[in-house]
Amino acid sequence: MKNGRDFMIVTNNPLVEKVLSKYYEIRYLPEENYHAILITVRDLVYAGHKLYTHPLSGSVKPNETPYKSVVVSKVPHKMNADEAAIISNCVEAYDKFTPRNRMLSDKVLGDFQLIDYTLLCGAVDYDAAAGLSKLDNQI
Amino acid sequence: MKLELGFIEIKDIQFSNESKVENGTLFVNADDVKAFVYEDDDVKACVKSVCFDIAKPGESVRITPVKDVIEPRVKVEGPGGEFPGVIAKVDTVGSGKTHVLRGMAVVTAGPIVGFQEGIIDMTGPGAEYTPFSKLLNLVMVCTQVEGVHQHEYEHAVRIAGLRAATFIGELGRNVTPDETKEFETLGIREGLEKYPNLPRVGYVHMLQSQGLLHDTYVYGVDAKRTLTTIIYPTETMDGAIISGNCVSACDKNTTYHHQNNPVVADLFEQHGKTLNYVCNIITNENVYLADKQRSSDWSAKLCRLLDLDGVIVSQEGFGNPDTDLIMNTKKIEQVGVKTTIITDEYAGQDGKSQSLADADPLADAVVTGGNANMVIELPKLDKVIGTLDYVDKIAGGHAGSLRPDGSIEAELQVITGATNEMGFNCLSAR
Numbered sequence: 001m002k003n004g005r006d007f008m009i010v011t012n013n014p015l016v017e018k019v020l021s022k023y024y025e026i027r028y029l030p031e032e033n034y035h036a037i038l039i040t041v042r043d044l045v046y047a048g049h050k051l052y053t054h055p056l057s058g059s060v061k062p063n064e065t066p067y068k069s070v071v072v073s074k075v076p077h078k079m080n081a082d083e084a085a086i087i088s089n090c091v092e093a094y095d096k097f098t099p100r101n102r103m104l105s106d107k108v109l110g111d112f113q114l115i116d117y118t119l120l121c122g123a124v125d126y127d128a129a130a131g132l133s134k135l136d137n138q139i
Numbered sequence: 140m141k142l143e144l145g146f147i148e149i150k151d152i153q154f155s156n157e158s159k160v161e162n163g164t165l166f167v168n169a170d171d172v173k174a175f176v177y178e179d180d181d182v183k184a185c186v187k188s189v190c191f192d193i194a195k196p197g198e199s200v201r202i203t204p205v206k207d208v209i210e211p212r213v214k215v216e217g218p219g220g221e222f223p224g225v226i227a228k229v230d231t232v233g234s235g236k237t238h239v240l241r242g243m244a245v246v247t248a249g250p251i252v253g254f255q256e257g258i259i260d261m262t263g264p265g266a267e268y269t270p271f272s273k274l275l276n277l278v279m280v281c282t283q284v285e286g287v288h289q290h291e292y293e294h295a296v297r298i299a300g301l302r303a304a305t306f307i308g309e310l311g312r313n314v315t316p317d318e319t320k321e322f323e324t325l326g327i328r329e330g331l332e333k334y335p336n337l338p339r340v341g342y343v344h345m346l347q348s349q350g351l352l353h354d355t356y357v358y359g360v361d362a363k364r365t366l367t368t369i370i371y372p373t374e375t376m377d378g379a380i381i382s383g384n385c386v387s388a389c390d391k392n393t394t395y396h397h398q399n400n401p402v403v404a405d406l407f408e409q410h411g412k413t414l415n416y417v418c419n420i421i422t423n424e425n426v427y428l429a430d431k432q433r434s435s436d437w438s439a440k441l442c443r444l445l446d447l448d449g450v451i452v453s454q455e456g457f458g459n460p461d462t463d464l465i466m467n468t469k470k471i472e473q474v475g476v477k478t479t480i481i482t483d484e485y486a487g488q489d490g491k492s493q494s495l496a497d498a499d500p501l502a503d504a505v506v507t508g509g510n511a512n513m514v515i516e517l518p519k520l521d522k523v524i525g526t527l528d529y530v531d532k533i534a535g536g537h538a539g540s541l542r543p544d545g546s547i548e549a550e551l552q553v554i555t556g557a558t559n560e561m562g563f564n565c566l567s568a569r
Contacts, residue, residue: 002427056458056496057349057426059387061552064254083428086462086497093458093496096487096512108253114289115252115351115386122350122363123426129290 002125007052009120010041011069015113016120019131024124025074035094037068042087048076051083053123055090060115063097066104067116071124141323142373143236145215145316149243152193152275160310163317165243167191167277167307175306176279176299185295187282192524194246194276198261199521202278204529205257205555206247207300207382208271208395211240211308214377221308222301222378224359232377238311243275244395245307247300248525249282251293251352255529257388257555258517258547265517268557270564271395278524279303290351297383301394322407324371324418327445334415338448341417342372342402343438343467343478347384347391347455348423354383355392355455357421363430367422367437369445372403375419384455389511389557390483392455396556401563402451402481417445422467424460431463439470449477453561457485457511461496472501483508483558488550508558509566512550519545 008025017028045051050073121128155166169191194200214220217235220227259271266272283292346355348363355362380397410416422434454464468478484494530541540549551557
């Protein structure tokens with residue numbers, strides 16, 4: 001069983017904030033980019049927060065999508081060396097990808113948000129489709 | 140478990156009033172295929188249109204964005220049917236006799252999301268990088284009913300492709316195959332008694348299972364909901380594993396890859412000669428770290444339980460799966476079973492960076508499918524099946540990837556199957 005009460009979602013994805021903030025603690029950093037989210041997570045893991053989800057979730061590449069959501073524990077426990085290695089490797093992997101200069105349409109941004117959101121939902125066992133339906137009903 | 144595959148060589152595809160296979164030519168009535176595809180309620184509700192086209196090797200044709208590639212097959216003897224749990228009933232497959240329409244594929248194309256990817260060039264330098272340029276492709280370009288959610292639409296297009304392949308496969312039911320081959324996996328004791336001196340080798344087959352557009356289904360079950368388990372290799376040949384993976388074109392395993400898994404083919408080739416091919420172990424690549432730990436623990440446990448001497452481990456995707464790959468490899472080595480891994484590399488455009496997002500000294504036998512960051516140039520081709528609207532946005536593309544003259548400069552990642560991590564291609568490194 002997954003202990004949702006201990007989850008803190010670090011994200012720059014507005015869809016995650018909109019749908020999941022009622023159910024989970026969220027550190028929402030809308031001004032930060034993908035890389036900055038990884039750095040924030042790295043620092044939290046170094047400070048002893050548990051890393052619950054893989055920071056390079058999704059095969060959408062780090063220089064392709066602007067959005068990233070990672071789940072860590074709400075409170076620091078004890079630094080775990082394996083988890084620290086995973087997040088450090090992810091930061092290193094990010095740096096391999098050549099930055100791209102392109103304008104993304106709202107539709108594409110929305111799709112990137114959706115993918116990040118659904119990968120996250122799969123990880124925390126939240127019904128992604130139900131969350132979207134609730135959102136549709138609110139609009 | 141024994142499966143006989145009867146290969147029917149398809150040498151040409153033509154549209155026709157009647158659907159049939161005759162003298163190596165597949166005649167297709169597109170309306171009949173479409174009617175069969177639309178018998179499914181989800182397809183009806185989510186897919187606005189389906190258009191068929193034919194792309195042949197050597198033609199100046201670019202297919203993009205590609206979703207899945209599927210080989211038409213039909214079960215002619217024995218239990219079950221193709222794509223069990225999805226199209227056919229969920230009966231166990233992998234025994235009896237199956238006819239294969241070899242040399243062709245059904246390709247589903249059209250955008251699922253706004254950054255959809257995947258290119259198959261039928262000629263030129265791009266064709267060299269994809270195995271699907273050598274096939275006669277019946278391409279289905281699908282469009283979405285407005286307002287349908289992407290996850291519903293992805294499901295519907297997946298089903299549409301499988302249904303089209305089922306329809307086409309059925310045309311081979313009463314055709315005499317050009318070649319027949321048998322594949323057999325023995326029981327544990329039988330295998331030990333028959334090949335007492337051969338090393339016992341298994342295949343740890345990692346399945347993409349991260350979430351929407353990153354899924355694989357086993358007998359219709361989403362792989363992220365499964366525990367690591369054992370499967371007969373012949374079950375995968377009969378469509379037990381299908382792809383719901385729409386991202387990372389170069390290293391995704393399409394349904395065609397699962398049906399024609401080269402690791403399975405090569406292990407069967409050596410079975411009884413240099414090794415005893417025991418079975419496949421399927422395991423997932425979930426995002427949640429505790430799932431990774433559980434799944435890799437189980438991979439190692441099963442390898443030990445089966446008394447394997449060695450395994451081949453193949454992964455699917457980039458980043459997150461690298462961690463599963465290394466966890467599997469490390470733990471399997473630690474229980475005394477030798478490993479060789481198959482992966483591809485994201486080593487930067489100059490090829491000088493660390494190739495994987497994870498590593499371990501125990502992962503010391505590696506086969507690479509190539510560097511997905513390598514920059515390639517694709518010339519303009521005369522005809523596009525699908526749309527070029529997404530080329531600037533796809534993995535490996537960048538602003539200006541699609542030049543005004545119609546040529547494309549992008550990373551190898553854009554090409555479907557280019558750096559496949561089952562080794563279904565010719566790229567490597569020296």
